[in-house]
Amino acid sequence: MTAPNVDPSEDVLIARAVHGDADARRELFERFREAAYAAALRVTGRPEDALDVVQDAFIKAFESLAGFARGASFKTWLLRIVTNRALDLLRAAKVRRAASLDQRNDGQDRDGLPDPPARGDEYETPGAGLERMELGERLARAVASLPPEQRAVFALYADGELTYADIAKIVGIPIGTVMSRLFHARRRLTEMLGDLAPTMRRKD
Amino acid sequence: MALRDGPAAQWRMTAVTTRDCARQSDALTALREGRFDALTPDAVAAAEAHLNHCAACADKLGAARPVSASDPLVQAPRQPAAAQWRRAWAVIADRSPSVSSIWRAGRAGILRSAWTPLAAAAACVMMVVSWRFAAPPVESGLWSLAAAGDVRVLEMDVGEGVTAMVGDGPTVVWILEPEMDAPS
Numbered sequence: 001m002t003a004p005n006v007d008p009s010e011d012v013l014i015a016r017a018v019h020g021d022a023d024a025r026r027e028l029f030e031r032f033r034e035a036a037y038a039a040a041l042r043v044t045g046r047p048e049d050a051l052d053v054v055q056d057a058f059i060k061a062f063e064s065l066a067g068f069a070r071g072a073s074f075k076t077w078l079l080r081i082v083t084n085r086a087l088d089l090l091r092a093a094k095v096r097r098a099a100s101l102d103q104r105n106d107g108q109d110r111d112g113l114p115d116p117p118a119r120g121d122e123y124e125t126p127g128a129g130l131e132r133m134e135l136g137e138r139l140a141r142a143v144a145s146l147p148p149e150q151r152a153v154f155a156l157y158a159d160g161e162l163t164y165a166d167i168a169k170i171v172g173i174p175i176g177t178v179m180s181r182l183f184h185a186r187r188r189l190t191e192m193l194g195d196l197a198p199t200m201r202r203k204d
Numbered sequence: 205m206a207l208r209d210g211p212a213a214q215w216r217m218t219a220v221t222t223r224d225c226a227r228q229s230d231a232l233t234a235l236r237e238g239r240f241d242a243l244t245p246d247a248v249a250a251a252e253a254h255l256n257h258c259a260a261c262a263d264k265l266g267a268a269r270p271v272s273a274s275d276p277l278v279q280a281p282r283q284p285a286a287a288q289w290r291r292a293w294a295v296i297a298d299r300s301p302s303v304s305s306i307w308r309a310g311r312a313g314i315l316r317s318a319w320t321p322l323a324a325a326a327a328c329v330m331m332v333v334s335w336r337f338a339a340p341p342v343e344s345g346l347w348s349l350a351a352a353g354d355v356r357v358l359e360m361d362v363g364e365g366v367t368a369m370v371g372d373g374p375t376v377v378w379i380l381e382p383e384m385d386a387p388s
Contacts, residue, residue: 164265
């Protein structure tokens with residue numbers, strides 16, 4: 001039985017990809033790479049890390065595709081791999097930072113926000129910074145400062161196509177906890193970006 | 205929800221009631237519609253506790269999709285350039301195995317893939333075992349005998365001076381047709 005949001009042709013692609021059909025694998029990559037990248041970027045906060053995560057996730061997916069349950073959503077399964085890989089990367093980076101004596105101040109202030117730009121940087125004054133930095137970049141930096149567990153839930157919420165049950169399954173937490181983390185993530189983002197309130201209108 | 209009952213510290217569990225669902229209805233509706241800003245932290249904590257105990261409400265909310273498309277906090281990130289995607293695909297194609305193997309799928313994947321052949325093999329083994337141990341009817345000249353696999357004696361009439369109690373040791377129960385006599 002196929003899940004309601006699964007394209008029947010996806011099962012055909014997966015069956016071919018299991019047997020090494022390069023065109024089928026390429027098709028899967030092109031269908032889901034953007035969603036995978038967006039989730040990875042929101043969790044890792046760095047484009048180069050996000051691309052590495054996407055590469056690793058697809059390699060892992062093609063390695064273990066034979067065990068994928070037919071009829072389930074490939075995207076949900078792939079995003080689980082992406083999210084886990086991205087969180088692993090964050091943990092590894094945190095361990096490296098903690099171990100490094102030279103990087104005791106990792107650029108985050110006590111609120112978990114990135115330090116303001118130093119003088120002489122491109123953004124010499126807060127006013128100039130606001131003018132130059134787009135809303136998207138400010139948002140990306142704000143999301144990158146969330147705790148990892150909130151970041152993961154927010155990244156999957158932002159996908160827009162997953163149900164809350166999918167998100168709960170990917171992250172491995174109950175739905176109530178999904179909603180709580182999402183609420184606190186959005187609240188924190190709103191507090192950090194409050195000065196941009198006139199710019200942030202609900203999109204219709 | 206567990207409630208303490210009296211100095212004896214007896215705990216009793218109460219099931220989630222429809223009244224709990226009704227109490228959380230507004231908060232759950234706000235969550236389902238993406239109106240997070242309408243809720244307080246306490247309301248969300250109460251909704252979380254309810255959802256983690258009420259399968260019906262969890263299923264209903266779980267089926268909903270976030271309305272993140274209209275959320276101003278959600279901005280589509282800039283995607284890599286075409287050349288970066290080509291390089292990423294080259295790496296993936298180079299490092300992926302030519303054929304996916306169930307042995308890389310993890311325990312769950314292996315069990316899922318092996319379920320059908322394992323179940324079929326188990327069914328064949330059971331058929332062979334039951335065929336091997338089902339004793340054929342024995343022709344004794346007087347009547348056909350077949351070993352019963354499962355006998356329940358509901359009542360037993362015994363002759364005078366004979367006990368109906370079954371002691372230790374091998375016991376043979378003769379089940380006769382009414383017109384037959386017991387062997388001597």
